[in-house]
Amino acid sequence: MQAETLWLIVLGCGAATFVWRFLGVVVVKRIDANGAIFQWITCVSYAMVAGLIFRMVIMPESELAGVSLVIRITAVAIAFAAYFLFRRRLVAGVLAGGVSLSTMVLWFG
Amino acid sequence: MRKAMLDALSLPAFILLFTMMGFGSLARGAGFGADMAAIATLFIWGLPGQLAMVELTSTGQGIVAIVFACSLANARFLPMVVSFVPAMSRGRSNLLGRSLDAQLLSINSWAMCLREFPNIDTRFRHRYYVTFASCILMAAVIGTLFGYHGAVLLPAAVVLGLIFVSPLFFALVLSAVPGCAQRLSMVLGCATIPVANFLFPSVDLLITGLVGGSLGFAAGKLWKTVDAG
Numbered sequence: 261m262q263a264e265t266l267w268l269i270v271l272g273c274g275a276a277t278f279v280w281r282f283l284g285v286v287v288v289k290r291i292d293a294n295g296a297i298f299q300w301i302t303c304v305s306y307a308m309v310a311g312l313i314f315r316m317v318i319m320p321e322s323e324l325a326g327v328s329l330v331i332r333i334t335a336v337a338i339a340f341a342a343y344f345l346f347r348r349r350l351v352a353g354v355l356a357g358g359v360s361l362s363t364m365v366l367w368f369g
Numbered sequence: 370m371r372k373a374m375l376d377a378l379s380l381p382a383f384i385l386l387f388t389m390m391g392f393g394s395l396a397r398g399a400g401f402g403a404d405m406a407a408i409a410t411l412f413i414w415g416l417p418g419q420l421a422m423v424e425l426t427s428t429g430q431g432i433v434a435i436v437f438a439c440s441l442a443n444a445r446f447l448p449m450v451v452s453f454v455p456a457m458s459r460g461r462s463n464l465l466g467r468s469l470d471a472q473l474l475s476i477n478s479w480a481m482c483l484r485e486f487p488n489i490d491t492r493f494r495h496r497y498y499v500t501f502a503s504c505i506l507m508a509a510v511i512g513t514l515f516g517y518h519g520a521v522l523l524p525a526a527v528v529l530g531l532i533f534v535s536p537l538f539f540a541l542v543l544s545a546v547p548g549c550a551q552r553l554s555m556v557l558g559c560a561t562i563p564v565a566n567f568l569f570p571s572v573d574l575l576i577t578g579l580v581g582g583s584l585g586f587a588a589g590k591l592w593k594t595v596d597a598g
Binding site for chain 2: 285357365
Protein backbone atom coordinates (compact mmCIF):
# COMPACT_ATOMS: atom_id res chain seq x y z
CA MET A 261 0.00 0.00 0.00
CA GLN A 262 1.08 3.60 -0.55
CA ALA A 263 2.48 5.64 2.29
CA GLU A 264 -0.37 8.17 2.09
CA THR A 265 -2.95 5.41 2.46
CA LEU A 266 -1.11 3.93 5.43
CA TRP A 267 -0.91 7.33 7.11
CA LEU A 268 -4.63 7.78 6.53
CA ILE A 269 -5.26 4.40 8.14
CA VAL A 270 -3.15 5.26 11.20
CA LEU A 271 -4.73 8.67 11.71
CA GLY A 272 -8.22 7.35 10.96
CA CYS A 273 -7.81 4.61 13.56
CA GLY A 274 -6.55 7.17 16.08
CA ALA A 275 -9.56 9.40 15.44
CA ALA A 276 -11.97 6.44 15.53
CA THR A 277 -10.61 5.39 18.92
CA PHE A 278 -10.73 8.93 20.24
CA VAL A 279 -14.46 9.07 19.40
CA TRP A 280 -15.14 6.52 22.16
CA ARG A 281 -12.97 8.36 24.66
CA PHE A 282 -14.66 11.65 23.84
CA LEU A 283 -18.12 10.08 24.14
CA GLY A 284 -17.04 8.83 27.56
CA VAL A 285 -16.11 12.38 28.58
CA VAL A 286 -19.47 13.69 27.34
CA VAL A 287 -21.47 10.92 29.01
CA VAL A 288 -19.70 11.22 32.36
CA LYS A 289 -20.67 14.89 32.58
CA ARG A 290 -24.33 14.01 32.31
CA ILE A 291 -24.68 11.22 34.81
CA ASP A 292 -24.57 11.04 38.57
CA ALA A 293 -21.43 9.30 39.82
CA ASN A 294 -23.44 7.59 42.56
CA GLY A 295 -26.40 6.66 40.39
CA ALA A 296 -27.48 3.36 38.92
CA ILE A 297 -26.47 4.24 35.34
CA PHE A 298 -22.92 4.92 36.44
CA GLN A 299 -22.76 1.64 38.35
CA TRP A 300 -24.09 -0.22 35.32
CA ILE A 301 -21.51 1.33 32.97
CA THR A 302 -18.78 0.50 35.48
CA CYS A 303 -19.94 -3.13 35.49
CA VAL A 304 -19.94 -3.14 31.68
CA SER A 305 -16.35 -1.86 31.58
CA TYR A 306 -15.20 -4.48 34.10
CA ALA A 307 -16.92 -7.26 32.14
CA MET A 308 -15.30 -6.04 28.91
CA VAL A 309 -11.81 -5.84 30.34
CA ALA A 310 -12.13 -9.22 32.10
CA GLY A 311 -13.40 -10.76 28.86
CA LEU A 312 -10.47 -9.27 26.97
CA ILE A 313 -7.95 -10.74 29.43
CA PHE A 314 -9.73 -14.10 29.41
CA ARG A 315 -9.56 -14.10 25.60
CA MET A 316 -5.83 -13.27 25.67
CA VAL A 317 -5.08 -16.21 27.98
CA ILE A 318 -7.60 -18.89 26.98
CA MET A 319 -8.23 -18.10 23.30
CA PRO A 320 -5.16 -16.14 22.20
CA GLU A 321 -4.67 -14.94 18.64
CA SER A 322 -1.01 -14.14 19.34
CA GLU A 323 1.92 -16.57 19.23
CA LEU A 324 0.62 -17.86 22.56
CA ALA A 325 -1.89 -19.93 20.59
CA GLY A 326 0.97 -22.38 19.96
CA VAL A 327 1.38 -23.01 23.70
CA SER A 328 -0.89 -25.72 25.11
CA LEU A 329 -3.85 -24.63 27.20
CA VAL A 330 -2.67 -26.73 30.14
CA ILE A 331 0.64 -24.84 30.25
CA ARG A 332 -1.10 -21.47 30.06
CA ILE A 333 -3.53 -22.29 32.86
CA THR A 334 -0.80 -23.79 35.05
CA ALA A 335 1.27 -20.62 34.60
CA VAL A 336 -1.70 -18.46 35.62
CA ALA A 337 -2.20 -20.62 38.73
CA ILE A 338 1.51 -20.32 39.63
CA ALA A 339 1.35 -16.54 39.13
CA PHE A 340 -1.63 -16.17 41.47
CA ALA A 341 -0.02 -18.47 44.06
CA ALA A 342 3.18 -16.39 44.03
CA TYR A 343 1.20 -13.15 44.14
CA PHE A 344 -0.67 -14.12 47.30
CA LEU A 345 2.36 -15.83 48.83
CA PHE A 346 4.41 -12.63 48.56
CA ARG A 347 1.73 -10.47 50.13
CA ARG A 348 0.15 -9.28 46.90
CA ARG A 349 3.31 -8.10 45.22
CA LEU A 350 2.55 -7.72 41.49
CA VAL A 351 6.18 -8.20 40.53
CA ALA A 352 6.30 -11.59 42.25
CA GLY A 353 3.19 -12.86 40.48
CA VAL A 354 4.14 -11.58 37.05
CA LEU A 355 7.71 -12.89 37.32
CA ALA A 356 6.61 -16.32 38.53
CA GLY A 357 3.98 -16.62 35.81
CA GLY A 358 6.21 -15.48 32.95
CA VAL A 359 9.21 -17.56 34.01
CA SER A 360 7.12 -20.68 34.62
CA LEU A 361 5.49 -20.36 31.19
CA SER A 362 8.89 -20.01 29.49
CA THR A 363 10.28 -22.96 31.46
CA MET A 364 7.33 -25.20 30.67
CA VAL A 365 7.57 -24.31 26.98
CA LEU A 366 11.26 -25.27 27.01
CA TRP A 367 10.56 -28.57 28.77
CA PHE A 368 7.33 -29.78 27.20
CA GLY A 369 6.69 -27.44 24.32
CA MET B 370 4.37 12.21 41.51
CA ARG B 371 7.42 10.26 42.52
CA LYS B 372 5.19 7.38 43.55
CA ALA B 373 3.51 7.46 40.13
CA MET B 374 6.85 7.29 38.35
CA LEU B 375 8.07 4.49 40.58
CA ASP B 376 4.84 2.53 40.16
CA ALA B 377 4.99 3.01 36.40
CA LEU B 378 8.65 2.13 36.04
CA SER B 379 8.55 -0.83 38.41
CA LEU B 380 6.50 -3.08 36.15
CA PRO B 381 3.86 -1.61 33.81
CA ALA B 382 6.40 0.32 31.72
CA PHE B 383 8.40 -2.83 31.08
CA ILE B 384 5.31 -4.82 30.25
CA LEU B 385 4.25 -2.23 27.70
CA LEU B 386 7.76 -2.04 26.31
CA PHE B 387 7.63 -5.75 25.51
CA THR B 388 4.00 -5.83 24.41
CA MET B 389 4.49 -2.97 22.02
CA MET B 390 7.62 -4.62 20.64
CA GLY B 391 5.27 -7.28 19.36
CA PHE B 392 3.12 -4.62 17.77
CA GLY B 393 6.16 -2.92 16.23
CA SER B 394 7.34 -6.05 14.48
CA LEU B 395 3.81 -6.84 13.24
CA ALA B 396 3.43 -3.29 11.92
CA ARG B 397 6.64 -3.67 9.99
CA GLY B 398 5.39 -6.94 8.49
CA ALA B 399 2.20 -5.20 7.36
CA GLY B 400 4.20 -2.51 5.51
CA PHE B 401 3.89 0.42 7.91
CA GLY B 402 6.84 2.79 8.41
CA ALA B 403 8.58 3.11 11.78
CA ASP B 404 7.18 6.64 12.18
CA MET B 405 3.67 5.35 11.39
CA ALA B 406 3.97 2.55 13.95
CA ALA B 407 5.13 4.99 16.65
CA ILE B 408 2.35 7.46 15.84
CA ALA B 409 -0.18 4.61 15.89
CA THR B 410 0.86 3.71 19.45
CA LEU B 411 0.75 7.37 20.47
CA PHE B 412 -2.61 8.25 18.86
CA ILE B 413 -4.57 5.02 19.05
CA TRP B 414 -3.09 3.89 22.38
CA GLY B 415 -5.17 0.74 22.62
CA LEU B 416 -3.53 -2.51 21.62
CA PRO B 417 -6.59 -4.51 20.47
CA GLY B 418 -7.44 -1.74 17.99
CA GLN B 419 -3.82 -1.44 16.87
CA LEU B 420 -3.65 -5.18 16.25
CA ALA B 421 -6.92 -5.07 14.30
CA MET B 422 -5.46 -2.26 12.19
CA VAL B 423 -2.26 -4.16 11.42
CA GLU B 424 -3.96 -7.49 10.72
CA LEU B 425 -6.57 -6.06 8.37
CA THR B 426 -4.01 -3.92 6.57
CA SER B 427 -1.81 -6.93 5.92
CA THR B 428 -4.77 -8.82 4.45
CA GLY B 429 -5.43 -5.86 2.17
CA GLN B 430 -8.81 -4.66 3.47
CA GLY B 431 -10.26 -1.28 2.51
CA ILE B 432 -9.50 1.74 4.66
CA VAL B 433 -13.09 2.15 5.89
CA ALA B 434 -13.24 -1.48 7.03
CA ILE B 435 -9.91 -1.12 8.82
CA VAL B 436 -10.86 2.06 10.67
CA PHE B 437 -14.23 0.59 11.60
CA ALA B 438 -12.72 -2.63 12.95
CA CYS B 439 -10.13 -0.69 14.96
CA SER B 440 -12.85 1.49 16.40
CA LEU B 441 -14.95 -1.50 17.43
CA ALA B 442 -11.96 -3.21 19.03
CA ASN B 443 -11.37 -0.08 21.12
CA ALA B 444 -15.01 0.67 22.01
CA ARG B 445 -14.27 -0.31 25.61
CA PHE B 446 -12.83 3.18 26.13
CA LEU B 447 -16.33 4.64 26.42
CA PRO B 448 -17.29 2.73 29.59
CA MET B 449 -13.70 2.86 30.82
CA VAL B 450 -13.60 6.66 30.68
CA VAL B 451 -17.02 6.92 32.31
CA SER B 452 -16.02 4.69 35.22
CA PHE B 453 -12.61 6.32 35.57
CA VAL B 454 -13.27 10.08 35.62
CA PRO B 455 -15.29 10.21 38.87
CA ALA B 456 -12.66 8.06 40.62
CA MET B 457 -10.14 10.85 40.05
CA SER B 458 -12.37 13.13 42.17
CA ARG B 459 -10.65 16.35 41.29
CA GLY B 460 -9.70 16.08 37.68
CA ARG B 461 -9.70 18.82 35.11
CA SER B 462 -13.12 20.27 34.57
CA ASN B 463 -12.98 21.73 31.05
CA LEU B 464 -13.79 19.65 28.02
CA LEU B 465 -10.37 19.95 26.41
CA GLY B 466 -8.53 18.92 29.55
CA ARG B 467 -10.82 16.00 30.10
CA SER B 468 -10.43 14.90 26.50
CA LEU B 469 -6.66 14.96 26.89
CA ASP B 470 -6.95 12.87 30.05
CA ALA B 471 -9.22 10.44 28.20
CA GLN B 472 -6.70 10.17 25.37
CA LEU B 473 -4.02 9.11 27.88
CA LEU B 474 -6.16 6.31 29.32
CA SER B 475 -5.27 2.68 28.67
CA ILE B 476 -6.13 -0.60 30.39
CA ASN B 477 -2.86 -0.37 32.28
CA SER B 478 -3.45 3.06 33.78
CA TRP B 479 -7.15 2.34 34.27
CA ALA B 480 -6.58 -0.84 36.25
CA MET B 481 -3.56 0.45 38.14
CA CYS B 482 -5.13 3.77 39.14
CA LEU B 483 -8.41 2.22 40.26
CA ARG B 484 -6.27 -0.05 42.42
CA GLU B 485 -4.02 2.69 43.84
CA PHE B 486 -6.49 5.59 44.16
CA PRO B 487 -7.89 4.54 47.54
CA ASN B 488 -4.34 4.98 48.96
CA ILE B 489 -3.82 8.38 47.35
CA ASP B 490 -5.11 11.70 48.63
CA THR B 491 -7.82 13.03 46.30
CA ARG B 492 -5.74 16.15 45.63
CA PHE B 493 -2.93 14.15 44.08
CA ARG B 494 -4.90 11.57 42.11
CA HIS B 495 -5.03 13.50 38.88
CA ARG B 496 -1.32 14.20 38.99
CA TYR B 497 -0.61 10.56 39.79
CA TYR B 498 -2.68 9.44 36.83
CA VAL B 499 -1.13 11.83 34.32
CA THR B 500 2.42 11.01 35.44
CA PHE B 501 1.79 7.28 35.42
CA ALA B 502 0.03 7.30 32.05
CA SER B 503 2.70 9.48 30.41
CA CYS B 504 5.49 7.21 31.67
CA ILE B 505 3.95 4.06 30.28
CA LEU B 506 2.99 5.79 27.01
CA MET B 507 6.63 6.76 26.51
CA ALA B 508 7.71 3.20 27.26
CA ALA B 509 5.13 1.94 24.76
CA VAL B 510 6.39 4.20 21.97
CA ILE B 511 9.99 3.17 22.67
CA GLY B 512 8.91 -0.48 22.67
CA THR B 513 7.15 -0.03 19.32
CA LEU B 514 10.34 1.36 17.78
CA PHE B 515 12.51 -1.38 19.35
CA GLY B 516 10.19 -4.05 18.02
CA TYR B 517 10.03 -2.42 14.62
CA HIS B 518 13.78 -2.43 14.22
CA GLY B 519 14.06 -5.90 15.74
CA ALA B 520 16.45 -4.54 18.34
CA VAL B 521 16.30 -7.55 20.62
CA LEU B 522 16.47 -11.14 19.44
CA LEU B 523 15.36 -13.48 22.19
CA PRO B 524 14.73 -17.22 22.29
CA ALA B 525 11.16 -18.20 21.41
CA ALA B 526 10.36 -19.51 24.90
CA VAL B 527 11.37 -16.19 26.47
CA VAL B 528 9.31 -14.22 23.95
CA LEU B 529 6.26 -16.34 24.82
CA GLY B 530 6.82 -15.67 28.51
CA LEU B 531 7.00 -11.94 27.81
CA ILE B 532 3.80 -11.94 25.76
CA PHE B 533 2.11 -13.86 28.54
CA VAL B 534 3.11 -11.30 31.16
CA SER B 535 0.69 -8.68 29.87
CA PRO B 536 -2.66 -10.47 30.43
CA LEU B 537 -1.21 -11.91 33.63
CA PHE B 538 -0.51 -8.46 35.00
CA PHE B 539 -4.07 -7.28 34.31
CA ALA B 540 -5.52 -10.41 35.86
CA LEU B 541 -3.51 -9.87 39.06
CA VAL B 542 -4.34 -6.17 39.26
CA LEU B 543 -8.04 -6.81 38.75
CA SER B 544 -8.15 -9.61 41.31
CA ALA B 545 -8.05 -6.86 43.94
CA VAL B 546 -11.10 -5.01 42.60
CA PRO B 547 -13.61 -4.38 45.37
CA GLY B 548 -17.38 -4.56 45.05
CA CYS B 549 -19.59 -7.56 44.58
CA ALA B 550 -21.25 -6.33 41.37
CA GLN B 551 -17.88 -5.55 39.75
CA ARG B 552 -16.47 -8.96 40.66
CA LEU B 553 -19.55 -10.74 39.37
CA SER B 554 -19.36 -8.71 36.15
CA MET B 555 -15.80 -9.85 35.60
CA VAL B 556 -16.66 -13.51 36.19
CA LEU B 557 -19.69 -13.24 33.91
CA GLY B 558 -17.57 -11.43 31.32
CA CYS B 559 -15.17 -14.39 31.28
CA ALA B 560 -18.11 -16.76 30.92
CA THR B 561 -19.64 -14.74 28.07
CA ILE B 562 -16.58 -14.12 25.91
CA PRO B 563 -16.17 -17.67 24.50
CA VAL B 564 -19.78 -17.71 23.31
CA ALA B 565 -19.67 -14.13 22.00
CA ASN B 566 -16.37 -14.80 20.25
CA PHE B 567 -17.81 -17.89 18.58
CA LEU B 568 -21.04 -16.22 17.44
CA PHE B 569 -19.92 -12.64 16.68
CA PRO B 570 -16.12 -12.50 16.56
CA SER B 571 -15.90 -8.86 15.45
CA VAL B 572 -18.03 -7.43 18.25
CA ASP B 573 -17.35 -10.06 20.92
CA LEU B 574 -16.00 -7.59 23.49
CA LEU B 575 -18.96 -5.24 23.16
CA ILE B 576 -21.41 -8.09 23.64
CA THR B 577 -19.37 -9.46 26.52
CA GLY B 578 -19.42 -6.08 28.23
CA LEU B 579 -23.13 -5.54 27.77
CA VAL B 580 -24.22 -9.06 28.73
CA GLY B 581 -21.70 -9.71 31.52
CA GLY B 582 -21.89 -6.18 32.89
CA SER B 583 -25.69 -6.03 32.89
CA LEU B 584 -26.03 -9.42 34.55
CA GLY B 585 -23.34 -8.55 37.07
CA PHE B 586 -25.02 -5.23 37.81
CA ALA B 587 -28.42 -6.90 38.27
CA ALA B 588 -26.97 -9.65 40.44
CA GLY B 589 -25.16 -7.08 42.56
CA LYS B 590 -28.41 -5.19 43.13
CA LEU B 591 -30.23 -8.39 44.02
CA TRP B 592 -27.45 -9.39 46.41
CA LYS B 593 -27.71 -6.05 48.20
CA THR B 594 -31.49 -6.38 48.55
CA VAL B 595 -31.18 -9.89 49.96
CA ASP B 596 -28.42 -8.74 52.29
CA ALA B 597 -30.44 -5.80 53.53
CA GLY B 598 -33.60 -7.88 53.93
